[in-house]
Amino acid sequence: MKLEFPILQIVDENGNLVNENYRKAITEELVKKFYYHMIRIRTFDRKAISLQRQGRLGTYAPFEGQEASQVGSALALEKDDWLFPTYRDHGAALTFGAGMSRIFLYWNGRLEGCVPEKGKKIFPPAVPIATQIPHAAGAALAEKRKGTKNAAIAYFGDGATSEGDFHEGLNFASVFKAPVVYFNQNNRFAISVPIEKQMNSETIAQKALAYNMPGFRIDGNDIFAVYFQVLEALKFARHGGGSTLIEAVTWRYGAHTTSDDPTKYRDQSESEVIRETRDPLLRVERYMKSNGIWKEEWVQKITNEIAAEVEQAVKEMENYPKPNVNDLFDHVFEKPTWTISQQKEQYLQLIGREAR
Amino acid sequence: MKLEFPILQIVDENGNLVNENYRKAITEELVKKFYYHMIRIRTFDRKAISLQRQGRLGTYAPFEGQEASQVGSALALEKDDWLFPTYRDHGAALTFGAGMSRIFLYWNGRLEGCVPEKGKKIFPPAVPIATQIPHAAGAALAEKRKGTKNAAIAYFGDGATSEGDFHEGLNFASVFKAPVVYFNQNNRFAISVPIEKQMNSETIAQKALAYNMPGFRIDGNDIFAVYFQVLEALKFARHGGGSTLIEAVTWRYGAHTTSDDPTKYRDQSESEVIRETRDPLLRVERYMKSNGIWKEEWVQKITNEIAAEVEQAVKEMENYPKPNVNDLFDHVFEKPTWTISQQKEQYLQLIGREAR
Amino acid sequence: MMIEKAIVNSTKTNQLTLVQAVTDGLRTMLEEDERVLVLGEDVGKNGGVFRATEGLQKQFGEDRVIDTPLSEAGIVGTSIGLAVNGFKPVVEIQFLGFIYPAYEQIMTHVSRIRMRTMGSFTVPMVIRAPYGAGIRAPEIHSDSVEALFTHMPGIKVVCPSSAYDAKGLLIAAIEDPDPVLFMESMRIYRASREAVPEGKYTVEIGKGKKLQDGNDVTLIAWGAMVSVALRAAEQAKKQGITCDVIDLRTLYPIDKDIITESVQKTGRAVIVHEAHQTGGLGNDIISIINDTSFLYLKSPIERVTGFDVPVPFFSLEEQYLPTPERVMKAIEKVVHF
Amino acid sequence: MMIEKAIVNSTKTNQLTLVQAVTDGLRTMLEEDERVLVLGEDVGKNGGVFRATEGLQKQFGEDRVIDTPLSEAGIVGTSIGLAVNGFKPVVEIQFLGFIYPAYEQIMTHVSRIRMRTMGSFTVPMVIRAPYGAGIRAPEIHSDSVEALFTHMPGIKVVCPSSAYDAKGLLIAAIEDPDPVLFMESMRIYRASREAVPEGKYTVEIGKGKKLQDGNDVTLIAWGAMVSVALRAAEQAKKQGITCDVIDLRTLYPIDKDIITESVQKTGRAVIVHEAHQTGGLGNDIISIINDTSFLYLKSPIERVTGFDVPVPFFSLEEQYLPTPERVMKAIEKVVHF
Ligand SMILES: Cc1ncc(C[n+]2csc(CCOP(=O)(O)OP(=O)(O)O)c2C)c(N)n1
Numbered sequence A, B: 001m002k003l004e005f006p007i008l009q010i011v012d013e014n015g016n017l018v019n020e021n022y023r024k025a026i027t028e029e030l031v032k033k034f035y036y037h038m039i040r041i042r043t044f045d046r047k048a049i050s051l052q053r054q055g056r057l058g059t060y061a062p063f064e065g066q067e068a069s070q071v072g073s074a075l076a077l078e079k080d081d082w083l084f085p086t087y088r089d090h091g092a093a094l095t096f097g098a099g100m101s102r103i104f105l106y107w108n109g110r111l112e113g114c115v116p117e118k119g120k121k122i123f124p125p126a127v128p129i130a131t132q133i134p135h136a137a138g139a140a141l142a143e144k145r146k147g148t149k150n151a152a153i154a155y156f157g158d159g160a161t162s163e164g165d166f167h168e169g170l171n172f173a174s175v176f177k178a179p180v181v182y183f184n185q186n187n188r189f190a191i192s193v194p195i196e197k198q199m200n201s202e203t204i205a206q207k208a209l210a211y212n213m214p215g216f217r218i219d220g221n222d223i224f225a226v227y228f229q230v231l232e233a234l235k236f237a238r239h240g241g242g243s244t245l246i247e248a249v250t251w252r253y254g255a256h257t258t259s260d261d262p263t264k265y266r267d268q269s270e271s272e273v274i275r276e277t278r279d280p281l282l283r284v285e286r287y288m289k290s291n292g293i294w295k296e297e298w299v300q301k302i303t304n305e306i307a308a309e310v311e312q313a314v315k316e317m318e319n320y321p322k323p324n325v326n327d328l329f330d331h332v333f334e335k336p337t338w339t340i341s342q343q344k345e346q347y348l349q350l351i352g353r354e355a356r
Numbered sequence C, D: 001m002m003i004e005k006a007i008v009n010s011t012k013t014n015q016l017t018l019v020q021a022v023t024d025g026l027r028t029m030l031e032e033d034e035r036v037l038v039l040g041e042d043v044g045k046n047g048g049v050f051r052a053t054e055g056l057q058k059q060f061g062e063d064r065v066i067d068t069p070l071s072e073a074g075i076v077g078t079s080i081g082l083a084v085n086g087f088k089p090v091v092e093i094q095f096l097g098f099i100y101p102a103y104e105q106i107m108t109h110v111s112r113i114r115m116r117t118m119g120s121f122t123v124p125m126v127i128r129a130p131y132g133a134g135i136r137a138p139e140i141h142s143d144s145v146e147a148l149f150t151h152m153p154g155i156k157v158v159c160p161s162s163a164y165d166a167k168g169l170l171i172a173a174i175e176d177p178d179p180v181l182f183m184e185s186m187r188i189y190r191a192s193r194e195a196v197p198e199g200k201y202t203v204e205i206g207k208g209k210k211l212q213d214g215n216d217v218t219l220i221a222w223g224a225m226v227s228v229a230l231r232a233a234e235q236a237k238k239q240g241i242t243c244d245v246i247d248l249r250t251l252y253p254i255d256k257d258i259i260t261e262s263v264q265k266t267g268r269a270v271i272v273h274e275a276h277q278t279g280g281l282g283n284d285i286i287s288i289i290n291d292t293s294f295l296y297l298k299s300p301i302e303r304v305t306g307f308d309v310p311v312p313f314f315s316l317e318e319q320y321l322p323t324p325e326r327v328m329k330a331i332e333k334v335v336h337f
């Protein structure tokens, strides 16, 4: 165990490689993948906010500023791994293969938004804070018992560390050596509450010590650090090492959700400073430029592709069949109980429809 | 912060002082007080078990083996401090001034058993594990807000550290710098579950690191270590330092409760070995003997006094007025709601008594 | 508006929404009684996610209006310690659907400490929680689970439907020597304004309120469902059916007398609530009527409630919630039995 | 004994207590289906504090019968992960009064995952919990809070009163594709023995059982209260009053038909349960009768229940619990109305 948790970086704010160990592993293809996915989810995020403003989407939780954390971690996963997101991690989910129109549907209050693409082990977003943390332990333990090499990643925020489920989940994961990466995005606010009021500890990584679990603190805006640290933790998990806690220090530029007004509790100019100095996309852009792999045409091409993809997803969402009232009743149990059947029947009768 | 948590001792198994710093503070009076209270609560404990066997008491949770932890910690308190015990800490409560017959009443299923002596801030024992941990934070915070120098002590076991309330309570206490001593008795079993299955961490003390809280690991069978460590933590608390986590490593010799059969899950000969080598009373006896303060007449005298006190408490318990059925109804609210009044009236009528 | 027998210290009133009346009640009591503390997630600088505590931290300081860590069991558990040691914590649970982590603390301590210690320790605590569906909130933000607390001896449950009642009941709850769960319907937080007296006044806990007089059917509702019942009563009037409309206001203990008196007059009852039918308070009310008014009943009592399904994602919440049409259907059913 | 329409694979029976029948059911399913896991505090080496899992770890290994840390939310939360990923966890909560820390996990996940994902993920989990007063246990060990779960859409609630039913219902619960709370009355864990078939058989969830036929009053009970009802029925017989006695067995969904059929015959009903009256299932049953049998009722329905007070320390628990005398009084009341 170690007691100090310095923030690990691989590529610094200016796009310079600061850890030579990774030079070989950082291929052009990888860097482009990073950039592609970050701009993709940022485009999605901005679109979602604008749809919400136009009344075409419900309350939405934006993640702009946290793209490196979400993309880097999700790209480290193998396709059969499990992903346990919160309401803010659809960037990670999208990167891992969630359907884009489904994410829109989710934020439009549609049950269909929680249905994963076929075969994709993406759990519905945890809305009650920290409750997914023991779920990930259980799903990962199940993989271990089945003898696979699959692992799970669980996302959660700085505020989530205060809930009992955080503690109980990490304790279970550590006792049962479950193959999980506990991936914390410390954006330093839980709605309006700054981390200094959330906890007395200086880092979240040090909380790993309570469970004899490896803990790491990384620059969550450095996608290189995120990707390689998560990759390593996953490898450790797949080979019987158990769980790891990773604290990715990051920042959300905007509001907690579209119902939130961040100027009530913080000076938003700080967001602007971070955007200029520590933006995760800008950093990769700088890296690409100084390594000669930045091509305007390529950027233009992917920007266009992504714009089209997002537009297409919006269209799919908006053309999606209207909510079906049967869905209010039909998924509570495999076979509805008589109370549900009776209530459904009476209701459909009232609104003038036949029970199917 | 430190990462290593060696077990601190002041007096070793053989009764030898191993930390010279405390030589002056250890007066004859103090040592005799230690011994007196430990033999007193051990006498109580054995009596309770025998009463239970005779059907004169309900299920009982014995603490024999943990006397140093309970007495040492309770003697460090000032009279206006708060004590938050579990179902196993009536040894501490007795030492702090709880009425002995009330403790018997508690184990006889009597509400009266939770009523503290006038002015004594002893909370009812926490039966749902770990729930008292945030209570202590709140009560201590209230003292701080009132501007007193009073502190609180919260007792809990090794198993309790797995509950969410442990984590949430320590986090609150650390964020609000509440004057609390979190006093863990690690007797290495939670009913049948050994600590290795309870947690992956080697110590409980290290869990303090998650909250940037001072953590200490002490020999819980060394009353000198317990007393002085708790005293110091209380001083720290009274002077604005906030909370401390102390892990006192100890052992219960007997069953979890009188309904439990420890031979189902452990070799009880281990208890016998510990009793011979590490018994908390024996250690003080050895210390007293080698320091020339052990007097057979004194021991005989206090043994007799205590026996009489315990007999008297049994008598009080057994002569206590029979349970009053009004008490079933009268303490739920300050003024009963109509449902309660109506139910009471009907019931008293049925059993042929007037509502008072 | 009905005339309240409340002690109002001021004749000056302000036109307030329900949520503003809550703020006003909190401010009044923070001023009045220095033992009162406000605790919760985001209640300080942010003024609460619904602005129910807007301006209070600024006025009373960080020591009295306290932003806590994100931990409901911690908030309630710590507040128990504050309450037994002389303070009067008014805690906010951000949404009633997030009260479950604190359920153990409420069930085994908040509600039981008085009885367990025969009154030596008491917990004069108020737990405020916005509840209910109808504002297109994300999932699990819309639960209406009063029944989980009315089945818990040792805590009172209150649910105002108007700004006036909200302030008066909140002050009564804070002054109550016992714990009170104070439910605030998000759907009507800002639905309308009414005259709310300045300063301190109370509305008695345990008393319902007759909002409208009629002869044929008794409608019983609370919170956001009161206006649904009122709208149904209007529709019924067009058919010549007149309704007593009762706003229950307190959910434990239920005002048995107001129900009994009305049902013995009308002989018919329709209960409206947004919680699920099985296990909902509608059943308790039917039992009260069964006990008190059996011989007066002209037809079976009807319940119009949320269905026995989890409160759905918001695209289906209007289908989940009782509507005036559903209530009207039930009125017709009890009248034409 | 009543004849059950159950599929019994073996004709050999053993004389078992209820708790032994539970063990037998667990063993049967651990043998039958390797996805079945048993998890909980002290369920392994110790065989459970009531010995309900006695011998199972030895037989099936530490991988399938798992001692967990002391953390109910952890047990249930982790088991959700196991359940959505192919296993069938049967978790033990040591006493129902200690289920509250897991309440959030059960309320927002166990019961909702199927609906939230339109069936993409399901939670075939059984939560076993000893419940109820009457064994002189320490405080807070004696709660009977079925109503907190019957008001939670998405979970079934079962409560056997006999060894035969215990095994058959437990196996049905484990095979159920949806979560089931399985309540085991401590008071009758070892009260008697009856013939329990070896091997696998099921008792259908959702069906009550008529234990005795009569004409004058319908008695409805479950768990430990069944024998209280039966004893009252005997007393009543001496006065010439004969009772239908129904053991509900499943608390959600309640067997409406068995109640309706009986009450339409007798015209009178007495419901017996040990949970508190307000919010208790008695109210739901009254509503069912109100809905189905209004015109058949000769008198108001009576409830004989635990009082609206926390389950007391054991010196007063016999006063808290329904007794045959209290039930008899209610029978007289409904008959002589
Ligand atoms: C149990 C629970 N309590 C309260 C909330 C309301 N809530 C939603 S998000 C949030 C803050 C979460 O902060 P953090 O964990 O840091 O994640 P972030 O939003 O910053 O990504 C709160 C209090 C909730 N969803 N669940």
Ligand SMILES: Cc1ncc(C[n+]2csc(CCOP(=O)(O)OP(=O)(O)O)c2C)c(N)n1
Binding pocket: B088, B127, B128, B129, B156, B157, B158, B159, B160, B161, B187, B189, B190, B191, B256, D041, D070, D072, D094, D098, D101
């Ligand atoms: C919430 C809760 N879960 C389970 C129990 C049952 N139980 C009582 S004591 C105990 C073990 C406690 O172990 P530990 O914390 O080490 O304390 P010790 O008994 O060793 O003093 C358990 C599981 C309980 N009382 N409360």
Ligand SMILES: [Mg+2]
Binding pocket: A157, A158, A159, A185, A186, A187, A188, A189, A190, A191
């Ligand atoms: Mg955050």
Ligand SMILES: [Mg+2]
Binding pocket: B157, B158, B159, B185, B186, B187, B188, B189, B190, B191
């Ligand atoms: Mg222990």
